Amino acid sequence: MITREITEKLGKHQTPFYYYDLDILRETLSVASREAAGRGFHVHYAVKANFNPVIMKIIAKQGFGADCVSGNEVEHAIACGFPVSETVFAGVGKSDTEIEKALRLGIKCFNAESAEELNVIDSIAGRMGKKAPVALRINPNVQAHTIKPITTGTDENKFGIRLPDLDNVLDRLKELQNLRYRGIHFHIGSQITDLNVYRNLCTRINELWQWLTGRGFGPEDINVGGGLGVSYNDPDRIPPFADYFNIFSTSLDSRIRSTISFELGRSLTANCGSLVSRVLFVKPGALETFVILDAGMTELIRPALYHARHSIKNLTSTGPVKKYTVVGPVCETTDTFGRNIQLPETRRGDLIVIRSAGAYGEVMASRYNMRSLPAALFSDSL
Numbered sequence: 001m002i003t004r005e006i007t008e009k010l011g012k013h014q015t016p017f018y019y020y021d022l023d024i025l026r027e028t029l030s031v032a033s034r035e036a037a038g039r040g041f042h043v044h045y046a047v048k049a050n051f052n053p054v055i056m057k058i059i060a061k062q063g064f065g066a067d068c069v070s071g072n073e074v075e076h077a078i079a080c081g082f083p084v085s086e087t088v089f090a091g092v093g094k095s096d097t098e099i100e101k102a103l104r105l106g107i108k109c110f111n112a113e114s115a116e117e118l119n120v121i122d123s124i125a126g127r128m129g130k131k132a133p134v135a136l137r138i139n140p141n142v143q144a145h146t147i148k149p150i151t152t153g154t155d156e157n158k159f160g161i162r163l164p165d166l167d168n169v170l171d172r173l174k175e176l177q178n179l180r181y182r183g184i185h186f187h188i189g190s191q192i193t194d195l196n197v198y199r200n201l202c203t204r205i206n207e208l209w210q211w212l213t214g215r216g217f218g219p220e221d222i223n224v225g226g227g228l229g230v231s232y233n234d235p236d237r238i239p240p241f242a243d244y245f246n247i248f249s250t251s252l253d254s255r256i257r258s259t260i261s262f263e264l265g266r267s268l269t270a271n272c273g274s275l276v277s278r279v280l281f282v283k284p285g286a287l288e289t290f291v292i293l294d295a296g297m298t299e300l301i302r303p304a305l306y307h308a309r310h311s312i313k314n315l316t317s318t319g320p321v322k323k324y325t326v327v328g329p330v331c332e333t334t335d336t337f338g339r340n341i342q343l344p345e346t347r348r349g350d351l352i353v354i355r356s357a358g359a360y361g362e363v364m365a366s367r368y369n370m371r372s373l374p375a376a377l378f379s380d381s382l
């Protein structure tokens with residue numbers, strides 16, 4: 001909730017900027033952490049969702065591990081207080097330098113995505129006189145029922161080791177002396193709101209667990225990935241962590257003794273962040289009225305990148321409700337936050353807030369059109 005008092009304070013700052021409500025963040029984390037711990041599960045934070053150091057430090061303090069997808073993220077997570085022993089490194093294209101860096105730092109695990117990658121990690125580890133902990137990221141070919149650009153666990157995706165290749169990968173793994181096998185990893189997509197998808201994932205994990213155990217590769221760790229969706233229509237609703245974790249505690253085979261961990265990004269940070277912007281111009285078009293903001297796809301690219309719909313509110317007008325097309329200033333037609341958006345009558349200078357921007361918002365900001373990167377403000381120090 002952005003109250004009148006907060007609106008007044010926000011109005012004093014130069015727009016556009018990100019505003020983070022840290023109480024929302026702390027509440028979300030505490031619900032997630034309680035629901036996971038109660039079922040014996042571990043949660044890692046997917047750093048790529050938001051790597052702002054203020055946010056990262058609060059998440060680290062809650063006792064979460066870190067899931068990183070680049071060498072810089074590994075370094076940054078550790079600098080923000082995540083224990084190196086709970087930091088994992090995933091990603092389909094790790095460079096030699098990144099692998100060396102993570103080995104030197106002593107991370108918990110590499111989530112490896114191909115036989116070739118295993119070879120490379122093995123030879124780098126050998127050269128450094130180390131044994132590299134690895135988990136296999138498996139592409140389980142499970143539909144995530146989310147939008148195509150953020151589906152990652154089906155046959156047509158670049159991610160993970162495909163099931164038909166697994167047997168050969170295990171043969172290879174046996175020969176590589178500088179690796180230590182820790183377990184298996186999955187991540188089937190993002191913004192998943194049909195929780196049945198996770199039931200299907202559990203079925204696949206159960207089959208694999210049995211098969212791997214028979215093959216002498218019983219996993220010490222099973223990392224089931226992330227992807228839990230948030231409600232973009234109802235940005236104040238805490239994601240359904242209890243229902244989500246419940247599916248895993250009831251659907252995973254009760255004989256499994258592995259550590260079960262999750263990698264959550266969006267569901268932990270989306271709700272706490274808003275993009276705050278001012279109206280530059282209100283421009284009548286042939287078919288619609290454009291509200292032109294001083295924030296655009298350079299501050300929040302999700303609508304342009306995958307047609308995301310965020311809740312948009314006018315914080316300062318109380319006029320009669322009208323319909324608008326809300327756009328940014330960038331020289332691209334896709335720089336559009338939404339069409340047919342109902343707002344109280346909107347004028348130049350009004351303060352506009354775009355909600356649920358705490359995940360995949362600030363981290364994706366760019367300097368296209370040579371714009372400045374957005375600032376970040378925090379409720380604790382507003």
Ligand SMILES: *Cc1c(COP(=O)(O)O)cnc(C)c1O
Nearest residue numbers: 046187190226227263264265266
């Ligand atoms: C992006 C990513 C996540 C987090 O996804 P969310 O949808 O933000 O929860 C988890 N694991 C891996 C490997 C990822 O790439």
